[in-house]
Amino acid sequence: MNAMAGNYVTADGRQIGGVVMEMKNITLRFGGVVAIKDISFDIHEGEIRAIIGPNGAGKSSMLNVISGFYHPQEGEVWFRGSKRPPMKPYEVAQQGVARTFQNIALFEGMSVLDNVMTGRLTHMKSGLFSQAVWKGKAEAEEIENRRKVEEIIDFLEIQNIRKTPVGRLPYGLKKRVELARALAAEPKLLLLDEPMAGMNVEEKEDMSRFILDVNDEFGTTIALIEHDMGVVMDLSDRVVVMDYGKKIGDGTPDEVRNNQEVIDAYLGVAHD
Amino acid sequence: MEQDVTSSAGLASLPQLLARNAEQFGQKAAYREKEFGIWQSWNWSQTAEEIDALALGLLHLGVSEGDHIAIIGRNRPAMYWSMVAAQAVGAVPVPLYQDAVVEEMTYVLDHCGAKFVIAGDQEQVDKVIEVQESVKGIEHIIYYDKRGMRKYDHSQMNSFAEVQASGREVRDQYSAEMKRRSDALDYDSTCVMLYTSGTTGRPKGVVLSNRNIIETSKNSSEFDDLRPGDEILAYLPMAWVGDFIFSIGQAYWTGFCVNCPESAETMHTDLREIGPTYYFAPPRVFETQLTQVMIRMEDASKLKQRMFHHFMAHASKVGPALLDGKPVSFWDKLKYSLGNALVYGPLKNTLGFSKVRVGYTAGEAIGPEIFDFYRSLGINLKQLYGQTEASVFITQQPDGEVRSDTVGIASPGVELKIGESGEVFYRSPGVFVEYFKNADSTAGTKDSEGWVATGDAGFIEEGSGHLRIIDRAKDVGKMADGSLFAPKYVENKLKFFPNILEAVVFGNDRDECTAFLNIDLTAVGNWAERNNIAYSSYQELAGHPQVIDTMRSHVEEANASVAQDDMLAGCQVHRFVVLHKQLDADDGELTRTQKVRRRIIEEKYADIITALYDGSEQISTETEVTYEDGRKGSIKATLKLVKAETVAPKTLMAAE
Numbered sequence: 052m053n054a055m056a057g058n059y060v061t062a063d064g065r066q067i068g069g070v071v072m073e074m075k076n077i078t079l080r081f082g083g084v085v086a087i088k089d090i091s092f093d094i095h096e097g098e099i100r101a102i103i104g105p106n107g108a109g110k111s112s113m114l115n116v117i118s119g120f121y122h123p124q125e126g127e128v129w130f131r132g133s134k135r136p137p138m139k140p141y142e143v144a145q146q147g148v149a150r151t152f153q154n155i156a157l158f159e160g161m162s163v164l165d166n167v168m169t170g171r172l173t174h175m176k177s178g179l180f181s182q183a184v185w186k187g188k189a190e191a192e193e194i195e196n197r198r199k200v201e202e203i204i205d206f207l208e209i210q211n212i213r214k215t216p217v218g219r220l221p222y223g224l225k226k227r228v229e230l231a232r233a234l235a236a237e238p239k240l241l242l243l244d245e246p247m248a249g250m251n252v253e254e255k256e257d258m259s260r261f262i263l264d265v266n267d268e269f270g271t272t273i274a275l276i277e278h279d280m281g282v283v284m285d286l287s288d289r290v291v292v293m294d295y296g297k298k299i300g301d302g303t304p305d306e307v308r309n310n311q312e313v314i315d316a317y318l319g320v321a322h323d
Numbered sequence: 324m325e326q327d328v329t330s331s332a333g334l335a336s337l338p339q340l341l342a343r344n345a346e347q348f349g350q351k352a353a354y355r356e357k358e359f360g361i362w363q364s365w366n367w368s369q370t371a372e373e374i375d376a377l378a379l380g381l382l383h384l385g386v387s388e389g390d391h392i393a394i395i396g397r398n399r400p401a402m403y404w405s406m407v408a409a410q411a412v413g414a415v416p417v418p419l420y421q422d423a424v425v426e427e428m429t430y431v432l433d434h435c436g437a438k439f440v441i442a443g444d445q446e447q448v449d450k451v452i453e454v455q456e457s458v459k460g461i462e463h464i465i466y467y468d469k470r471g472m473r474k475y476d477h478s479q480m481n482s483f484a485e486v487q488a489s490g491r492e493v494r495d496q497y498s499a500e501m502k503r504r505s506d507a508l509d510y511d512s513t514c515v516m517l518y519t520s521g522t523t524g525r526p527k528g529v530v531l532s533n534r535n536i537i538e539t540s541k542n543s544s545e546f547d548d549l550r551p552g553d554e555i556l557a558y559l560p561m562a563w564v565g566d567f568i569f570s571i572g573q574a575y576w577t578g579f580c581v582n583c584p585e586s587a588e589t590m591h592t593d594l595r596e597i598g599p600t601y602y603f604a605p606p607r608v609f610e611t612q613l614t615q616v617m618i619r620m621e622d623a624s625k626l627k628q629r630m631f632h633h634f635m636a637h638a639s640k641v642g643p644a645l646l647d648g649k650p651v652s653f654w655d656k657l658k659y660s661l662g663n664a665l666v667y668g669p670l671k672n673t674l675g676f677s678k679v680r681v682g683y684t685a686g687e688a689i690g691p692e693i694f695d696f697y698r699s700l701g702i703n704l705k706q707l708y709g710q711t712e713a714s715v716f717i718t719q720q721p722d723g724e725v726r727s728d729t730v731g732i733a734s735p736g737v738e739l740k741i742g743e744s745g746e747v748f749y750r751s752p753g754v755f756v757e758y759f760k761n762a763d764s765t766a767g768t769k770d771s772e773g774w775v776a777t778g779d780a781g782f783i784e785e786g787s788g789h790l791r792i793i794d795r796a797k798d799v800g801k802m803a804d805g806s807l808f809a810p811k812y813v814e815n816k817l818k819f820f821p822n823i824l825e826a827v828v829f830g831n832d833r834d835e836c837t838a839f840l841n842i843d844l845t846a847v848g849n850w851a852e853r854n855n856i857a858y859s860s861y862q863e864l865a866g867h868p869q870v871i872d873t874m875r876s877h878v879e880e881a882n883a884s885v886a887q888d889d890m891l892a893g894c895q896v897h898r899f900v901v902l903h904k905q906l907d908a909d910d911g912e913l914t915r916t917q918k919v920r921r922r923i924i925e926e927k928y929a930d931i932i933t934a935l936y937d938g939s940e941q942i943s944t945e946t947e948v949t950y951e952d953g954r955k956g957s958i959k960a961t962l963k964l965v966k967a968e969t970v971a972p973k974t975l976m977a978a979e
Contacts, residue, residue: 267473
């Protein structure tokens with residue numbers, strides 16, 4: 052499949068929309084180290100897009116470029132039809148991009164509910180003063196936000212830990228809470244940085260189910276980085292493969308699986 | 324037995340009771356369910372409207388009179404409405420156990436010939452679709468929770484909300500027909516069909532009429548003075564007769580409110596938030612809660628621990644007497660009220676029992692120490708004895724006559740007699756109509772005069788008139804030396820220890836008794852954590868030498884207690900084994916109501932039982948297990964067979 056093709060229909064019959072985000076010739080350097088070298092790919096509306104590659108391939112850097120944390124020295128990021136100027140991460144978040152982190156970044160001392168509520172921050176419009184007085188608009192807004200958060204808690208089946216401090220939860224559940232917080236922002240584009248890392252088989256199956264359900268129920272576009280090949284191949288519609296900062300493959304899981312360069316990168320070849 | 328076809332009050336069916344409640348209690352809460360973190364509620368008139376809409380929708384879908392409608396899901400108001408709506412259109416509701424695997428569900432759906440299935444969520448729908456491969460009679464599936472259902476083929480499937488919406492649209496067209504069908508219901512019409520889990524053999528469909536349900540609900544509600552304004556938490560399986568009587572029968576008769584928890588995991592939080600006034604739980608739930616209290620007390624500060632133990636000792640001395648209204652000295656009363664302020668009150672609040680006026684436990688014998696613990700806190704916990712075939716109630720304990728070793732006096736309207744073999748028989752208005760499509764079994768259980776065999780051995784105590792159950796009639800046997808063998812009696816003693824979740828005792832026709840034990844992962848796991856004992860699986864923890872030592876001391880303590888009863892002293896456990904897996908309903912080892920199925924366990928673990936009697940030190944075994952999704956696997960283990968000290972009956976005093 053041509054990566055630049057427009058709308059298409061996936062194997063399981065979902066209609067995929069037009070391009071939401073496009074990376075054009077991105078190059079990212081840290082001093083003399085080239086983390087990403089001249090990479091271009093796009094993400095379509097409603098699809099699950101994976102970025103894979105061996106350790107140090109530049110996957111997380113790529114995700115950080117998308118989320119606005121890193122600013123590439125060369126290349127352009129196009130989001131929903133317009134070129135994105137260099138932005139702060141919170142401005143990117145306001146545009147409707149939410150993410151989870153490889154090493155969980157939750158507020159350990161706060162309850163699950165409060166953690167997920169922080170995800171609503173970009174949707175809070177009332178000012179500091181009315182928040183403090185807690186009347187009228189601020190109150191109505193809080194109720195609306197809480198309703199949204201409760202829907203997500205219900206969706207991810209974490210009702211029983213609603214009031215539990217995050218620090219007391221096992222790893223797998225923390226990951227789920229982090230997903231809940233990202234979803235609370237009602238993102239157009241959801242970035243997941245190794246959502247299955249460190250999980251056992253059962254937790255991975257649960258998380259896969261939730262990712263598919265999120266995509267299906269909310270129509271959220273998802274870009275994810277993952278090491279577990281089985282998971283990536285099952286979940287994603289299209290896969291970008293990176294190695295040493297370069298793109299070495301792009302296409303459906305089947306196309307990527309049979310790509311010689313990808314096989315070499317994963318299994319290793321003698322470098323001349 | 325000549326009986327009228329209508330009841331005295333002219334209320335002969337659930338739809339009629341619903342109409343009365345909607346009129347009489349219109350604005351009072353009928354159902355509550357916690358969803359999205361908030362308790363949503365429906366009053367009686369809203370409930371009547373919801374059920375009406377659903378019933379009309381069912382008519383529109385083509386439900387005929389006498390059809391069976393299977394209902395599968397966790398306790399939610401919509402599932403309860405489905406039962407009443409089914410009756411309103413002349414169909415028979417058949418609630419199924421929601422955790423049943425496909426195989427069990429196939430048998431029941433095939434046996435009852437259900438054309439319609441109302442399922443709670445995607446998980447249940449998936450199972451029904453799998454059942455449809457072999458059972459062709461299922462025409463239509465209605466599901467309540469829409470999540471994940473979008474991609475399914477909807478040609479023979481609808482959401483609950485859609486059925487209700489279509490029902491509201493066609494109201495004018497069908498309301499006459501619905502009225503005709505509802506009016507045709509009398510006291511002898513079938514109210515519900517419930518499948519017994521059965522400790523042996525295939526499940527049987529117990530047909531209960533409106534008379535059975537409504538008479539029983541009326542009698543039992545009056546017995547305990549249940550009234551509108553009472554609150555219950557509906558969390559036990561909907562396919563179980565008890566839930567049907569409490570959450571539908573009694574709720575509709577008296578008009579109290581049924582509260583549904585948010586999910587199975589939040590049950591304890593929800594219990595605490597609701598604070599029910601009428602509460603039922605099987606002994607296992609009370610055991611689990613007591614275990615949790617004890618575990619948490621061990622983690623509490625020294626001061627709190629001392630305060631807890633001091634006041635609990637006082638409570639066990641005077642608490643039950645206060646509850647029974649017996650005289651207690653002034654100082655004891657004063658100290659009890661101090662304890663109530665400091666310990667009992669807060670503890671009851673944590674457990675969710677602050678407002679309980681009537682509490683029941685049944686299904687299994689409850690350990691006397693567990694029973695007394697709750698009674699001493701001032702919770703009016705009582706025992707009842709019942710069966711599906713009796714619409715629950717056979718005997719129950721009246722206020723003021725509560726004891727842990729009896730199951731009470733005959734419930735209102737129930738006659739009791741003891742057969743020659745010692746088996747208990749009863750006759751009551753609640754006695755079931757028949758086993759569905761099984762005339763042989765019906766005749767074998769119920770005689771021409773309406774007496775039903777319980778299958779339990781027991782006797783009526785002289786003086787008090789209380790019934791005492793010894794054991795399942797078929798489980799009571801003789802040891803090789805001719806002394807009485809009652810396994811349940813010993814098992815209950817063992818299960819009182821928080822570390823022991825389940826016990827199975829063998830010894831029929833043998834020289835001595837032996838036992839299988841299951842550790843309680845919560846209690847033993849907590850102990851392991853505090854003692855820095857690492858383990859990676861249930862199997863490893865169960866086989867840990869220190870755990871086995873603890874188990875041995877528990878068995879020896881239980882032996883000492885068994886030895887006190889001259890009749891049963893022969894039932895002391897000589898050798899035991901800690902099993903490498905938890906006995907599970909999915910493997911057929913327990914019933915869905917968590918009762919031990921002895922025959923199956925004896926067959927399955929024949930090698931271990933042989934080893935228990937041939938004196939070997941250990942045994943290697945391989946066991947088949949079934950996972951929750953129905954796949955099978957197997958686990959291998961080498962188990963240690965342990966000898967426990969026993970007490971000679973005559974040295975009783977010395978053992979103390």
